[in-house]
Amino acid sequence: MDMIGGTGSFRLKMHSATGLGDSAAYWEGRVALEGDVARLRGGDLDALSTLLTRYQNRLYRYLLRLVREPAEAEDLFQQTWLRVAEKIRQFDPQRNFEAWLFTLARNLAIDHLRRIRPESLDQPAGDPTGETAAARLPSHERPPIEGILARERAGRLGTALETLPLTQREVLTLRFEEEMKLEEIAEVLDAPLSTVKTRLRRALERLRMTLETQYPGESWQ
């Protein structure tokens, strides 16, 4: 998995917890997160800073997948953290902080899209330049040729992903990029598990169909 920053290492540990050491790291991560959230609820500014650092890349990526415009995603990123500061006292510590954070971001993004581009909520859209936000991003720590090829494939996959409707884009990014469990996705989307499964299946089928139509014979490995 291609991860960047401190957030990545935490997620990587969380989801590859196979051995005793990994499991310990996972629980350490969880305890640290709960501690930070508790301190934030008490008004600790350093805890806010720690959480922002931990989630900055993931939250921004999620918002970018939803709105597709970097400038809008950046604006929503700032609004989300303002909302966190305003609402943290209302957050129930028994709930999953991550799901709560992504729900706040999602609500802001959907309100924004409803106001600015209401048609984008249900219509698939493509980038007129053919270049996606993902395609403009650097690939990390790969040899040059392999890196170029991988970036090109990722760019095509990113382009195809952006053509999906919002409901399908978000379920794919939550599952494969954020690596959320089905239950967590259902909490963020405020939808039943069966609906999430159906959306996930349809999104994958549609993505594959788009790729096979646009780039026949391409490998996504």
Next chain:
Amino acid sequence: MNGHEKIRELLTLLAAGVLEPREEKQVLDHLRTCEACSAELEDWKLLAGGLRRLPTPQPRAVVVERARAQAQIRLSEEFEHRWNRSVIVGLIVFAWVLTLLSWPLVRLLTGGLLGLLVPGFSHAWIVFGAFTTSVWLAGGAAAVLLSMQHRRERRLA
């Protein structure tokens, strides 16, 4: 829909890693005997792997720092408001207790212990009541004006 078609529908979810253990076992049992489905699953796994390896976009550092600064200011404001609210509520409770206690105290000092046992409104009671009410009204009006000014300042900031 036959069994084979049903299993084919589950292949996407298996690649996504969201099948129930019971369903997963059912699919894996089928895959042992069905080459077409095994090949199909490999395709879905490639797609899922590609999605997992999409590059992670990063927000610009200036945006992160601005978000951090703004959120910290807002958090401080929220807690300052909460503290102010608590102090105001405490002061109001204290003032009411003081007011209510002061009435029988004044009565006690001016009319002796037996005066407490004689209810009814005298001239002193009416003056005292009017004075208390006017002080509370003035205090309330001042609090409302201060709150409005504070909100205006927050909007401008």
